[in-house]
Amino acid sequence: MDLYSGHINKLIEELAALPGIGSKSAQRLAFHLINMPQDKVKRLTEAIQEAKANVRYCRECFTLTDSDICPVCANRNRNHRMIMVVENTRDLAAYEKTGRYEGVYHVLHGAISPMLGIGPGDIKLKELIERLKGDVEEVIIATNSSLEGETTAMYISKMIKPTGIRVTRIASGVPVGGDLEYIDEVTLLRALEGRVEL
Numbered sequence: 001m002d003l004y005s006g007h008i009n010k011l012i013e014e015l016a017a018l019p020g021i022g023s024k025s026a027q028r029l030a031f032h033l034i035n036m037p038q039d040k041v042k043r044l045t046e047a048i049q050e051a052k053a054n055v056r057y058c059r060e061c062f063t064l065t066d067s068d069i070c071p072v073c074a075n076r077n078r079n080h081r082m083i084m085v086v087e088n089t090r091d092l093a094a095y096e097k098t099g100r101y102e103g104v105y106h107v108l109h110g111a112i113s114p115m116l117g118i119g120p121g122d123i124k125l126k127e128l129i130e131r132l133k134g135d136v137e138e139v140i141i142a143t144n145s146s147l148e149g150e151t152t153a154m155y156i157s158k159m160i161k162p163t164g165i166r167v168t169r170i171a172s173g174v175p176v177g178g179d180l181e182y183i184d185e186v187t188l189l190r191a192l193e194g195r196v197e198l
């Protein structure tokens with residue numbers, strides 16, 4: 001089924017392997033890329049390579065950042081005794097966009113999912129426990145309201161309870177299964193303000 005040249009097929013194959021890109025989109029993108037001026041293609045490939053080479057985990061909260069420590073953790077004016085646990089860097093960005101959260105974050109990079117074989121050891125939970133040895137007043141669990149997000153929230157709550165640190169969960173009202181990044185700022189703020197004790 002070699003409708004196109006080997007190089008085009010290879011490009012389509014790589015694009016189709018990206019999340020959310022079906023084979024039709026992959027074909028459309030491939031031809032778009034091929035028709036792009038050389039300097040634009042160069043900028044795009046450099047952006048991909050530079051991001052891959054330079055983006056790393058923040059030493060404290062594990063969000064993806066360009067430096068050793070992210071701007072939120074580096075900010076002395078933030079409340080470092082309040083830690084909001086989120087599933088990924090995009091969720092962190094969604095809360096940052098509200099401009100109203102004054103604490104810091106902890107990015108798990110995933111959620112516990114027995115179905116997908118993702119256990120507690122596969123996300124940044126050990127790192128969270130390590131942080132709790134410091135001066136922490138409250139942990140706000142802001143994982144998604146999907147099955148995986150709820151499972152993770154329960155696990156974290158059980159893990160923290162014995163330490164005596166206050167554990168809260170953002171209010172429901174965040175649509176079930178909804179990715180935090182797609183939820184508007186008002187809903188996010190309401191969920192944060194209406195957080196409940198676990």
Ligand code: ZN
Binds near residue numbers: 062072074
């Ligand atoms: Zn950080």
